[in-house]
Amino acid sequence: NAGVMQNPRHLVRRRGQEARLRCSPMKGHSHVYWYRQLPEEGLKFMVYLQKENIIDESGMPKERFSAEFPKEGPSILRIQQVVRGDSAAYFCASSPEVNQPQHFGDGTRLSIL
Protein backbone atom coordinates (compact mmCIF):
# COMPACT_ATOMS: atom_id res chain seq x y z
CA ASN A 1 0.00 0.00 0.00
CA ALA A 2 2.03 2.94 -1.30
CA GLY A 3 2.05 6.10 0.74
CA VAL A 4 1.81 9.63 -0.57
CA MET A 5 4.25 9.96 -3.46
CA GLN A 6 5.84 13.26 -4.31
CA ASN A 7 8.16 13.97 -7.20
CA PRO A 8 10.66 15.14 -7.83
CA ARG A 9 12.40 14.91 -4.44
CA HIS A 10 14.71 17.75 -5.40
CA LEU A 11 14.13 20.42 -8.01
CA VAL A 12 16.51 23.16 -9.07
CA ARG A 13 15.26 26.09 -11.10
CA ARG A 14 16.68 29.41 -12.22
CA ARG A 15 14.89 32.63 -11.43
CA GLY A 16 12.03 33.21 -13.87
CA GLN A 17 11.50 29.53 -14.72
CA GLU A 18 8.46 27.47 -13.83
CA ALA A 19 8.39 24.76 -11.16
CA ARG A 20 5.88 21.90 -11.24
CA LEU A 21 5.58 19.70 -8.15
CA ARG A 22 3.57 16.49 -8.27
CA CYS A 23 1.72 14.62 -5.58
CA SER A 24 -0.04 11.27 -5.85
CA PRO A 25 -2.22 10.71 -2.77
CA MET A 26 -2.62 7.41 -1.02
CA LYS A 27 -5.03 5.01 -2.68
CA GLY A 28 -8.58 5.84 -1.69
CA HIS A 29 -7.73 9.37 -0.53
CA SER A 30 -9.58 12.14 -2.30
CA HIS A 31 -8.45 15.03 -0.07
CA VAL A 32 -5.07 16.63 -0.82
CA TYR A 33 -3.27 19.35 1.10
CA TRP A 34 -0.11 21.28 0.21
CA TYR A 35 2.21 22.78 2.82
CA ARG A 36 5.39 24.81 2.55
CA GLN A 37 8.31 24.83 4.95
CA LEU A 38 10.59 27.82 4.57
CA PRO A 39 14.09 27.66 6.11
CA GLU A 40 13.87 27.91 9.93
CA GLU A 41 10.07 27.95 9.79
CA GLY A 42 7.34 25.43 10.55
CA LEU A 43 4.93 23.88 8.09
CA LYS A 44 2.54 26.43 6.61
CA PHE A 45 -0.73 25.49 4.94
CA MET A 46 -1.08 26.51 1.32
CA VAL A 47 -4.11 24.85 -0.28
CA TYR A 48 -6.67 22.08 0.23
CA LEU A 49 -8.18 20.30 -2.77
CA GLN A 50 -10.71 17.59 -3.39
CA LYS A 51 -10.93 15.90 -6.75
CA GLU A 52 -11.20 18.68 -9.39
CA ASN A 53 -12.07 21.31 -6.75
CA ILE A 54 -10.06 23.83 -4.76
CA ILE A 55 -11.72 23.99 -1.35
CA ASP A 56 -9.42 26.35 0.56
CA GLU A 57 -6.54 28.27 -0.99
CA SER A 58 -6.19 30.83 1.79
CA GLY A 59 -2.49 30.01 2.27
CA MET A 60 -1.49 30.41 -1.36
CA PRO A 61 0.35 33.53 -2.51
CA LYS A 62 -1.98 35.51 -4.73
CA GLU A 63 0.34 35.56 -7.71
CA ARG A 64 2.42 32.95 -9.54
CA PHE A 65 1.14 29.97 -7.50
CA SER A 66 -1.61 27.62 -8.60
CA ALA A 67 -2.75 24.11 -7.71
CA GLU A 68 -4.94 21.51 -9.32
CA PHE A 69 -6.14 18.00 -8.59
CA PRO A 70 -7.59 16.63 -11.83
CA LYS A 71 -9.99 13.73 -12.11
CA GLU A 72 -7.16 11.58 -13.42
CA GLY A 73 -3.57 11.91 -12.35
CA PRO A 74 -1.65 13.55 -9.53
CA SER A 75 -2.18 16.88 -7.86
CA ILE A 76 0.12 19.57 -9.26
CA LEU A 77 1.48 22.61 -7.48
CA ARG A 78 2.71 25.07 -10.08
CA ILE A 79 4.94 28.05 -9.41
CA GLN A 80 5.48 30.41 -12.32
CA GLN A 81 8.41 32.82 -12.68
CA VAL A 82 10.14 31.50 -9.58
CA VAL A 83 12.10 33.83 -7.31
CA ARG A 84 14.77 33.08 -4.67
CA GLY A 85 12.18 33.37 -1.91
CA ASP A 86 10.31 30.35 -3.30
CA SER A 87 13.18 28.10 -2.17
CA ALA A 88 11.59 25.79 0.39
CA ALA A 89 10.43 22.26 1.05
CA TYR A 90 6.94 21.62 -0.29
CA PHE A 91 4.96 18.84 1.34
CA CYS A 92 1.81 17.18 0.16
CA ALA A 93 -0.57 15.27 2.42
CA SER A 94 -3.73 13.29 1.78
CA SER A 95 -6.62 11.93 3.81
CA PRO A 96 -9.65 9.74 3.07
CA GLU A 97 -11.96 12.25 4.72
CA VAL A 98 -11.32 15.81 5.88
CA ASN A 99 -11.60 14.82 9.57
CA GLN A 100 -9.06 12.01 9.33
CA PRO A 101 -5.29 12.22 9.98
CA GLN A 102 -3.30 13.53 7.07
CA HIS A 103 -0.61 11.29 5.61
CA PHE A 104 2.43 13.14 4.34
CA GLY A 105 4.77 12.58 1.43
CA ASP A 106 8.53 13.00 1.69
CA GLY A 107 8.40 16.48 0.18
CA THR A 108 10.01 18.26 -2.76
CA ARG A 109 13.00 20.45 -1.97
CA LEU A 110 12.92 23.38 -4.37
CA SER A 111 16.08 25.41 -4.84
CA ILE A 112 16.15 28.59 -6.90
CA LEU A 113 19.47 29.67 -8.35
Next chain:
Amino acid sequence: ILNVEQSPQSLHVQEGDSTNFTCSFPSSNFYALHWYRWETAKSPEALFVMTLNGDEKKKGRISATLNTKEGYSYLYIKGSQPEDSATYLCAFREGSNYKLTFGKGTLLTVNP
Protein backbone atom coordinates in the same frame (compact mmCIF):
# COMPACT_ATOMS: atom_id res chain seq x y z
CA ILE B 1 -3.49 34.71 12.57
CA LEU B 2 -3.73 31.60 14.74
CA ASN B 3 -0.97 31.08 17.29
CA VAL B 4 0.13 27.51 17.97
CA GLU B 5 3.06 27.34 20.38
CA GLN B 6 5.10 24.33 21.37
CA SER B 7 7.50 24.08 24.26
CA PRO B 8 10.22 23.37 24.83
CA GLN B 9 11.79 24.01 21.45
CA SER B 10 14.24 21.16 22.04
CA LEU B 11 14.84 18.55 24.70
CA HIS B 12 17.64 16.09 25.48
CA VAL B 13 16.85 13.10 27.69
CA GLN B 14 18.57 9.86 28.63
CA GLU B 15 17.33 6.49 27.44
CA GLY B 16 14.69 5.25 29.89
CA ASP B 17 13.60 8.72 31.02
CA SER B 18 9.98 9.70 30.68
CA THR B 19 9.30 13.09 29.17
CA ASN B 20 6.52 15.40 28.12
CA PHE B 21 6.02 18.53 26.09
CA THR B 22 3.29 21.07 25.51
CA CYS B 23 1.24 22.44 22.68
CA SER B 24 -0.88 25.53 23.29
CA PHE B 25 -3.52 26.77 20.89
CA PRO B 26 -6.48 29.16 20.77
CA SER B 27 -9.24 28.03 23.15
CA SER B 28 -12.05 29.43 21.03
CA ASN B 29 -13.66 27.76 18.01
CA PHE B 30 -11.76 24.49 18.56
CA TYR B 31 -12.29 21.63 16.14
CA ALA B 32 -9.33 19.24 16.43
CA LEU B 33 -5.74 18.94 17.57
CA HIS B 34 -3.34 16.68 15.65
CA TRP B 35 0.03 15.31 16.82
CA TYR B 36 2.71 14.22 14.37
CA ARG B 37 6.13 12.66 14.73
CA TRP B 38 8.75 13.78 12.20
CA GLU B 39 12.04 11.95 11.93
CA THR B 40 14.89 13.51 10.00
CA ALA B 41 14.80 12.70 6.27
CA LYS B 42 11.36 11.15 6.57
CA SER B 43 7.82 12.49 6.28
CA PRO B 44 5.65 13.50 9.25
CA GLU B 45 3.80 10.51 10.72
CA ALA B 46 0.36 10.98 12.25
CA LEU B 47 0.18 10.01 15.93
CA PHE B 48 -3.17 11.25 17.22
CA VAL B 49 -6.21 13.29 16.27
CA MET B 50 -7.92 14.67 19.36
CA THR B 51 -11.31 16.28 19.28
CA LEU B 52 -12.98 16.12 22.73
CA ASN B 53 -12.06 18.08 25.83
CA GLY B 54 -10.52 15.68 28.32
CA ASP B 55 -9.55 13.22 25.59
CA GLU B 56 -6.62 10.96 26.34
CA LYS B 57 -5.10 8.84 23.59
CA LYS B 58 -2.36 6.25 23.76
CA LYS B 59 -0.13 4.50 21.22
CA GLY B 60 2.43 2.23 22.80
CA ARG B 61 4.63 4.33 25.08
CA ILE B 62 3.26 7.61 23.73
CA SER B 63 0.13 9.26 25.07
CA ALA B 64 -1.55 12.64 24.76
CA THR B 65 -4.11 14.65 26.67
CA LEU B 66 -6.31 17.52 25.58
CA ASN B 67 -7.76 20.54 27.39
CA THR B 68 -9.76 22.62 24.93
CA LYS B 69 -11.10 25.04 27.57
CA GLU B 70 -7.62 26.30 28.44
CA GLY B 71 -6.09 25.57 25.04
CA TYR B 72 -3.34 23.05 25.65
CA SER B 73 -2.35 19.47 24.91
CA TYR B 74 0.45 17.42 26.45
CA LEU B 75 2.36 14.65 24.75
CA TYR B 76 4.00 12.10 27.04
CA ILE B 77 6.64 9.52 26.21
CA LYS B 78 7.26 6.84 28.80
CA GLY B 79 10.68 5.19 28.97
CA SER B 80 12.21 7.09 26.04
CA GLN B 81 14.26 5.11 23.54
CA PRO B 82 16.83 6.44 21.03
CA GLU B 83 14.39 5.64 18.21
CA ASP B 84 11.96 8.17 19.74
CA SER B 85 14.35 10.92 18.68
CA ALA B 86 12.38 13.12 16.30
CA THR B 87 10.55 16.42 16.06
CA TYR B 88 7.05 16.26 17.52
CA LEU B 89 4.59 18.59 15.86
CA CYS B 90 1.13 19.61 16.94
CA ALA B 91 -1.40 21.12 14.55
CA PHE B 92 -4.61 22.95 15.37
CA ARG B 93 -7.76 22.92 13.32
CA GLU B 94 -10.25 25.73 13.83
CA GLY B 95 -13.96 24.97 13.47
CA SER B 96 -14.57 27.11 10.42
CA ASN B 97 -11.48 26.01 8.53
CA TYR B 98 -10.17 22.95 6.82
CA LYS B 99 -6.52 23.82 7.21
CA LEU B 100 -4.12 22.74 9.94
CA THR B 101 -1.99 25.37 11.65
CA PHE B 102 1.24 23.77 12.82
CA GLY B 103 3.49 24.65 15.72
CA LYS B 104 7.23 24.75 15.14
CA GLY B 105 7.72 21.47 16.94
CA THR B 106 9.70 20.09 19.86
CA LEU B 107 12.95 18.39 18.85
CA LEU B 108 13.53 15.41 21.12
CA THR B 109 16.92 13.75 21.33
CA VAL B 110 17.20 10.55 23.36
CA ASN B 111 20.77 9.67 24.30
CA PRO B 112 21.65 5.97 24.70
